Amino acid sequence: MSTLYLFASAAEPVFDIARVVEDAQADGWDVCLGLTPTAARWLAGSLDGLAALTGHPVRWDYKLPGEPDAWPEAGAILFAPATFNTVNQWALGITDKFVLGVVAEGIGKGIPMVTMPCLNAAYAQHPQFEQSLGVLRGAGVSVLYGEDGFAPHRPGEGNPARFPWRLALDVVREAGRS
Template identity: 80%
Template sequence: MSTRTLYLFSSAAPPVFDIAHVIEDAQADGWDVCLGLTPAAARWLQDSLDGLAALTGRPVRWDYKLPGEPDVWPKADAILVAPATFNTVNAWALGLTDKFVVGVVAEGIGKRIPMAVMPCVNAAYVQHPQFERSMDTLRGAGVTVLYGEGGFVPNQPGQGNPAAYPWRLALDAVRDLPQTD
C-alpha cells in the first residue's frame, strides 16, 4: 500500500493543542501528514512549530508562499479541516481566501480533492444564521461535514472539553473519503 498525503488544517480552537497526537495517529493510519494552520493557531502553537515540522517531516504552513517559490508539500490526496472555527467555516463557505488554509480548501473544491471538515464551535455561535448556511454550502460542494449527530456536537459557551473532541471520528471519516487519481 502506498502512502497517501493528508493535509491536516487546523484553526485556533482548544483541540488544536492535541495536534501532535493527531498527526501520530494519522501517520499510524498510513498518511503522510502536512500540517497547515490559521495564523491564530500558529501563534497558539508557536513554541511547538519546530517539533511539529520534525514530526511531519515537512514545514508547518500558515501563510501563502511567495510567487516563484517552489511548493514544499506534495499534492494532497485528502484534506481534513479540524478543528474548524466559526470563522474558518464561514470564510470557506463564502470563498473568503485571505488565509492560506481557507484558500487551499476553497480551491480544493474545484480540484475535487476529497475533504472533510469537523467544526469546533459553541452553541451560541451556531445560532447565527450564517453557520447553518455555511454547513449546507460545504455539504453541497461535496465536503464531508462532521457536525451534529455522528460528528461534533456544540457545547454551551465556556463548557467545552477539548479532550472530548472526536479526533478519531475525523480521522476515520477522512480515511473513508473516496479516492481520486
C-alpha cells in the same frame, strides 16, 4: 502512502495536534500540517517539533510567487477543528488565509475533504452558520457536525478532550480511498 493535509484553526482541540499527526501517520498518511495564523501563534513553541514530526514545514501563510511548493500533492484534506469564523469564510470563498485558499481551491480540484467544526452553541445559533454548512456540503465537503460529529457545547463549557478526532481520521481515511 497518500498525503493528508491536516488543517486546524484556533480552537482548544488544536493543542492535541501532535497526537493527531501521529494517529494519522499510524493510519498510513504522509501528513502536512497547515494552521490558521492564530492557531500558529498558539502553537508557536511547538512548530519546529511539529515540522520534525511531519517531515514537512508547518504552513500558515501563502508562499511568495515563484517559490516552489514545499508539500506533495494532497490525497485528502481534513480541516479540524474548524471554528465558526473558518467555516463561514470557507463557505463564502474568503481566502485571506493560506489554509482557506487551499480548501477553496480544493473544492474545484475535487480533493476529498472532511471538516469538523468546533464552536459553542451560541455561535451555532447564528443564521449564517447553518447556511455555510449547507454550502460546504453542497460542494462535496463531508461535514462532521451534530449527531454525525461534533456537537456544540454551551459557552465556556467546552472539553477539548472530547473532540472526536478519531471519527474525523476514520472519515477522511474512507474519503481518501474513494
